[in-house]
Every structure is written in C-alpha cells, then in structure tokens.
Amino acid sequence: MKNIVIIGAGQLGSRHLQSIKSVDVEAFNIFVIDPSRDSLSVAKERSDQINNDIHKITFATSLKEIIAQDIYFCVVATTSNIRATVVRDLLEVCNVSNLLLEKILFNTESQYAEIGTLLKDRNVNCWVNCCMRMQSVYKRLTRELSKKKFTYNVTGSNFGNITNAIHYIDHACSISKSHTFLADLQSLEPNLIESKRVGFFEINGHIKCQFPDNSVINITCFPEGTLPVLIEINTEDSRFIFKENEDKYLESSTNTAWQWEEKELNLLYQSQLTANLVLDLLNNQNISLPRYEESKDIHLSLLIPLKEHLLKSKKQIETDFPFT
Known part of the structure; x- marks a missing residue:
C-alpha cells in the first residue's frame, strides 16, 4: 500500500485527513503526526465521520513513529514558524515523492531558498496549497x-x-x-x-x-x-x-x-479538495496548484x-x- 503522511492535525490538517480517507479507489497507510494529543483526538473524531474503512490510519506524536521510509504523498499543515524545520526533518528520514505545503510557507526569508534547494536535491514534487x-x-x-x-x-x-x-x-x-x-x-x-x-x-x-x-x-x-x-x-x-x-x-x-x-x-471544502489532488496524482493528471518555485516567487x-x-x-x- 502507498504511504501517506499528514503533519499537523489541527483544523486544516484534520480536513486533509477527512478528504484523503474518502478516497476509495486504493487503500493507503495514513500516518497523522502532531505533538498535541488534543489535536490528534480532534483529527480522529473527524476521521471517524468518513465512512470508508479501507485505509490503515496511525496517529502519532513524532516523525520517529513513522515506520515507512518511502512516502507517496505528504501534507505539511503546520504553522509557518516550524514548517521549514518539519520539512527538513521529514526529508532526513523519509523519501517523499509528492509534497503539499500550506501557506504562508515560512517566516524567515532565507528558508525559501534553503527549502527550494533541498526539494530539488531530494527530487521531491512539491506544490503549495493556494487552492x-x-x-x-x-x-x-x-x-x-x-x-x-x-x-x-x-x-x-x-x-x-x-x-x-x-x-x-x-x-x-x-x-x-x-x-x-x-x-x-x-x-x-x-x-x-x-x-x-x-x-x-x-x-x-x-x-x-x-x-x-x-x-x-x-x-x-x-x-x-x-x-x-x-x-x-x-x-x-x-x-x-x-x-x-x-x-x-x-x-x-x-x-x-x-x-x-x-x-x-x-x-469545494478542503475536506473535498485534497481527495481530488490525490486522485489526480494517482491518475498522472496535471496538478492545478502552483509548484514550489512559482509559489516561492509569489510569496x-x-x-x-x-x-x-x-x-x-x-x-x-x-x-x-x-x-x-
């Protein structure tokens, strides 16, 4: 099964989870990561509202609990002040094929070039969620x-x-x-x-x-x-x-x-949009969102x-x- 990771299980991250869970054409291993157990609890409650049990969902407080090395798709839905650190830590332990970052991307100017170089070096397809x-x-x-x-x-x-x-x-x-x-x-x-x-x-x-x-x-x-x-x-x-x-x-x-x-x-709500994005990836369709380098310039x-x-x-x- 393909591995999917959601980092940040707050208001937005939990909606990404709902949307991905609704995909029924293929079963996924889904890892939901957030240091806050309260946020994980809210994410689980919202996940339980989606009637589709083909996926295996793991809730965890640390990236270290991800048992998969190869990640097909990852959403980083944290706040901007920690997003660059999260991306760096993620790419140190996992091979990520497709990455979706929330905006505003980062809160330090130098991080925009730094993360751009890292994504290129690790051959990561990355989009920014300007939906x-x-x-x-x-x-x-x-x-x-x-x-x-x-x-x-x-x-x-x-x-x-x-x-x-x-x-x-x-x-x-x-x-x-x-x-x-x-x-x-x-x-x-x-x-x-x-x-x-x-x-x-x-x-x-x-x-x-x-x-x-x-x-x-x-x-x-x-x-x-x-x-x-x-x-x-x-x-x-x-x-x-x-x-x-x-x-x-x-x-x-x-x-x-x-x-x-x-x-x-x-x-469409975010709880619908992310499923469409995943389906486009699975079907090798064009992704409508801006790629990282384009969005970096816009930011x-x-x-x-x-x-x-x-x-x-x-x-x-x-x-x-x-x-x-």
Missing part, C-alpha cells in the same frame, strides 16, 4: 482570461488580510502567467494586530500589486464592520462578481450584451516589501514574516 486554482470557476477564469489585461478587486472586513492575500494574489498570478509583481503597501495600516493564531499577526488596510502587463489586484481589508468579502474581476470584455459567502457569482460580458447572469459557485514578491513595512510597527518582531 483557488482547484475551484472549478476560478480554474475556468485562469484558462479563459489568460494573458488578458485585468483588474482584480477584493474587499471585506477583518478577513485576515495577509493570510488570505496570498490566495487572491496567487489566483491573479495564474491569470497573468507571471510569478512576480510590484507590491504597493503604502496604504496598509502601520500597526500589527494579533492573529487568531497565537504568536502571529495581521495587518489591515490596502494592498496593491501590479503585474508586468499593468494588470492590477487591489485587496482592501477594513479593520471594523461585518462587510462580507466580495471579489470583482474585470477585463475589457467580461466582468465577474463573486459572493463566496452566498456561494454565488455574477457574470456579464460582450457575449450577453452586458446582461448579468447569476450562477452557482459550488465551492517573496509580497513578503519582502511587507518586511520593510513592519519597520513602521512599534512591536518587537522576532521573525521576518510573522504571518501564517
């Missing part, structure tokens, strides 16, 4: 709007600006076919606010990124209020408005004489200017990028 690319409608836009000049606007209140900006910027990059951009952070607020995750921070305000073809993405996060996130994408001949909280979107174009059409968005195009912005903050920051 808008896997959603059918957003995937369609990546294809249909390819290389068209666009404006991409995201607006909402208190939605985790930096954490989620990577998702939106990554999707815009997939449309523009560019890994890099110029980030204008002048309208971000100077003060950091504490994240939901202890030890990490967020910054409200406005982010603007400009691509080589002068396409632009604007992301605005208001610090107060309950404004639902709205995504608007415009080209010269089409317009889309996405209301993810309602699972609906509006579309108009020259083909419809600019008449609006309302459609179902049909977004750093935002995070390096953010590092400079952090100098305006009065807080004592111990890492380059205190986000996850």
Whole structure:
C-alpha cells in the first residue's frame, strides 16, 4: 500500500485527513503526526465521520513513529514558524515523492531558498496549497482570461488580510502567467494586530500589486464592520462578481450584451479538495496548484516589501514574516 503522511492535525490538517480517507479507489497507510494529543483526538473524531474503512490510519506524536521510509504523498499543515524545520526533518528520514505545503510557507526569508534547494536535491514534487486554482470557476477564469489585461478587486472586513492575500494574489498570478509583481503597501495600516493564531499577526488596510502587463489586484481589508468579502474581476470584455459567502457569482460580458447572469459557485471544502489532488496524482493528471518555485516567487514578491513595512510597527518582531 502507498504511504501517506499528514503533519499537523489541527483544523486544516484534520480536513486533509477527512478528504484523503474518502478516497476509495486504493487503500493507503495514513500516518497523522502532531505533538498535541488534543489535536490528534480532534483529527480522529473527524476521521471517524468518513465512512470508508479501507485505509490503515496511525496517529502519532513524532516523525520517529513513522515506520515507512518511502512516502507517496505528504501534507505539511503546520504553522509557518516550524514548517521549514518539519520539512527538513521529514526529508532526513523519509523519501517523499509528492509534497503539499500550506501557506504562508515560512517566516524567515532565507528558508525559501534553503527549502527550494533541498526539494530539488531530494527530487521531491512539491506544490503549495493556494487552492483557488482547484475551484472549478476560478480554474475556468485562469484558462479563459489568460494573458488578458485585468483588474482584480477584493474587499471585506477583518478577513485576515495577509493570510488570505496570498490566495487572491496567487489566483491573479495564474491569470497573468507571471510569478512576480510590484507590491504597493503604502496604504496598509502601520500597526500589527494579533492573529487568531497565537504568536502571529495581521495587518489591515490596502494592498496593491501590479503585474508586468499593468494588470492590477487591489485587496482592501477594513479593520471594523461585518462587510462580507466580495471579489470583482474585470477585463475589457467580461466582468465577474463573486459572493463566496452566498456561494454565488455574477457574470456579464460582450457575449450577453452586458446582461448579468447569476450562477452557482459550488465551492469545494478542503475536506473535498485534497481527495481530488490525490486522485489526480494517482491518475498522472496535471496538478492545478502552483509548484514550489512559482509559489516561492509569489510569496517573496509580497513578503519582502511587507518586511520593510513592519519597520513602521512599534512591536518587537522576532521573525521576518510573522504571518501564517
């Protein structure tokens, strides 16, 4: 049986587990690793909700408890401050064929090049879980709007600006076919606010990124209020408005004489998406997610200017990028 490892069994890791457990075309040895027994307990409870018993699942608190040397697929769903260490430790004891990393990748600038070199040396296929690319409608836009000049606007209140900006910027990059951009952070607020995750921070305000073809993405996060996130994408001949909280979107174009059409968005949860990724791997299909090197460039195009912005903050920051 193929071996699959999930490192980090928290809110997100447990959803990856649910999704992988739902795969019924092949039986796996699944190892779930987390130093917190409480997190492992939650992961087991969520796993038990999936009615598929063909897999063997082992819950453990340390990588040392993985009895398999060859890993077909691994998900690292830890926070950014320990992810590089986890990847290094994993690759010291296991041969990993396919690796999925959560974002934001790492909180130290030097780790991006270091892990990139390690992945190349160990011949690991690695993707980053910027999963808008896997959603059918957003995937369609990546294809249909390819290389068209666009404006991409995201607006909402208190939605985790930096954490989620990577998702939106990554999707815009997939449309523009560019890994890099110029980030204008002048309208971000100077003060950091504490994240939901202890030890990490967020910054409200406005982010603007400009691509080589002068396409632009604007992301605005208001610090107060309950404004639902709205995504608007415009080209010269089409317009889309996405209301993810309602699972609906509006579309108009020259083909419809600019008449609006309302459609179902049909977004998939992480507890569904990872299964699709595993099935694509098993069937040797193209993986929609960005590969590590591409995502590294996207991350750093935002995070390096953010590092400079952090100098305006009065807080004592111990890492380059205190986000996850």
